[in-house]
Amino acid sequence: MGSHMRYISTRGDATPRNFSEILLAGLAPDGGLYMPESWPVFSADRWRSLRAESYPDLAAEVIAPFAEGAIDLATLRLLCRDAYVHFDHPAIAPLREIEDGLFAMELFHGPTLAFKDMAMQLLGRLFDHVLADQDRPVTIVGATSGDTGSAAIEALAGRKRINVVILHPDGRTSAVQRRQMTTVQAPNICNIAIDGTFDDCQDLVKAMFADAPFREEVGLSAVNSINWARIAAQIPYYVRAALALGAPDRPVSFAVPTGNFGNVLAAWAARKMGLPIAKLCIGSNRNDILTRFLTSNDMSVRQVQPSLSPSMDIQVSSNFERLLFELLDRDAQACSAIMQEFRKTGRMSVPQGVWEHAHAQISGLRLDDVETLSEMRSIYTRSLYQADPHTAIGIAAGRAAREPGVPMVVAATAHPAKFPDAVVEATGIHPALPPHLADLFDRPERFDRRPNTLGVIQDAVRAHVARTH
Numbered sequence: 001m002g003s004h005m006r007y008i009s010t011r012g013d014a015t016p017r018n019f020s021e022i023l024l025a026g027l028a029p030d031g032g033l034y035m036p037e038s039w040p041v042f043s044a045d046r047w048r049s050l051r052a053e054s055y056p057d058l059a060a061e062v063i064a065p066f067a068e069g070a071i072d073l074a075t076l077r078l079l080c081r082d083a084y085v086h087f088d089h090p091a092i093a094p095l096r097e098i099e100d101g102l103f104a105m106e107l108f109h110g111p112t113l114a115f116k117d118m119a120m121q122l123l124g125r126l127f128d129h130v131l132a133d134q135d136r137p138v139t140i141v142g143a144t145s146g147d148t149g150s151a152a153i154e155a156l157a158g159r160k161r162i163n164v165v166i167l168h169p170d171g172r173t174s175a176v177q178r179r180q181m182t183t184v185q186a187p188n189i190c191n192i193a194i195d196g197t198f199d200d201c202q203d204l205v206k207a208m209f210a211d212a213p214f215r216e217e218v219g220l221s222a223v224n225s226i227n228w229a230r231i232a233a234q235i236p237y238y239v240r241a242a243l244a245l246g247a248p249d250r251p252v253s254f255a256v257p258t259g260n261f262g263n264v265l266a267a268w269a270a271r272k273m274g275l276p277i278a279k280l281c282i283g284s285n286r287n288d289i290l291t292r293f294l295t296s297n298d299m300s301v302r303q304v305q306p307s308l309s310p311s312m313d314i315q316v317s318s319n320f321e322r323l324l325f326e327l328l329d330r331d332a333q334a335c336s337a338i339m340q341e342f343r344k345t346g347r348m349s350v351p352q353g354v355w356e357h358a359h360a361q362i363s364g365l366r367l368d369d370v371e372t373l374s375e376m377r378s379i380y381t382r383s384l385y386q387a388d389p390h391t392a393i394g395i396a397a398g399r400a401a402r403e404p405g406v407p408m409v410v411a412a413t414a415h416p417a418k419f420p421d422a423v424v425e426a427t428g429i430h431p432a433l434p435p436h437l438a439d440l441f442d443r444p445e446r447f448d449r450r451p452n453t454l455g456v457i458q459d460a461v462r463a464h465v466a467r468t469h
């Protein structure tokens, strides 16, 4: 391991940067995603030494090699300790055995009730830390299918040097998700409902990054998982769960419900760091581009269909590019050519050998809405566990991929109260919001509706930046 971790772009045409620089940059200027130049690998003894750490201290240790040369361990420890103070469970990400050998890793004990808080609470503090040395503010423009936006707003509301504009697809989030975003009145927050899908929102964000003068003008930055810092901050919970179940002396498997492919990529990164992860599997809803790819090498974009798991109503999964880069042995030219062709044609041609490699490393299962409801119902009947629709898809994927003697951990990505309609339909029981959100439906909302037009959204971002000065 070198003394400075640097980051390179998956498209190969960006100057290598350190952790603080890529935190602020978000997306690489060549349109690629930043990746660590090398993987830090922990020995079995190093993993074992982390077993006794609290979650925040473990997180600092796991993230430290990715921040080497930019943010030291002592600072990371302080930031992590502060980030997880307001979680409502002492274990931060507790494990619940819901079937024999099958565990839910509950990632929804943060303020906005979804796994996004696990990284976003830390990111807010990392931004503050890094911006303390800068003389100009940043403008974060984020795309959300519901959870990233609320977590980002919660983490960044009221922060002095940060303007935030969150784009969500109009009418395609749950009412709880929308209200978690639109009822926050802090002046640095702006919500825009786009006439389109999450993919349209994400495309707008990427188009803004591709517009160099605009990027410079507003000091554009990102908190979507295109930002490597998000992935780095999502690795520790896989480590924590695996160590609790016997790693590194025993392998552990993970199942992850997937949309933008960031969460499972964090698990995959933990495997690259030497954590003995046996199986990695993903679950998708009817927007199944990733499961189609993993089962039959069909990576072709179809129309996004609304589903009961709206956070995963995504067709173009940003983080797949990072996996592709790795599967291509970091051949950035090949990665760039494949991604450009995908952008142009909506179809990705992945060489058969590369696909076989992917297929061997990650498996996938798709559930439609009827299957999702039936899975939620049967989990509740068998285990009295109220899973939200995303988690239920993960549980089904985990059960399908399970091997005897190897614990299977499913990422429970959201609290059931974020998706009450589906939960009531499946179980007949209304999941209550926790006390801090009990009056969510009485709070006034504030957001603008805009067409899916780049120039219109750029003007809205400019106007927000001007207002906050």
Ligand SMILES: Cc1ncc(COP(=O)(O)O)c(C=O)c1O
Pocket (backbone or CB within 6 Å): 114, 115, 146, 147, 148, 225, 257, 258, 259, 260, 261, 262, 263, 264, 311, 312, 390, 391, 413, 414
């Ligand atoms: C509740 C929930 N589950 C699963 C996912 C999928 O995670 P990822 O996009 O990291 O694949 C998301 C968002 O993307 C989500 O909000």
Ligand SMILES: N[C@@H](CCOP(=O)(O)O)C(=O)O
Pocket (backbone or CB within 6 Å): 143, 144, 145, 146, 147, 148, 149, 223, 224, 225, 226, 259, 260, 261, 262, 263, 311, 312
């Ligand atoms: N499901 C996400 C989609 C954005 O994913 P991210 O990995 O870029 O944060 C959401 O809830 O917004």
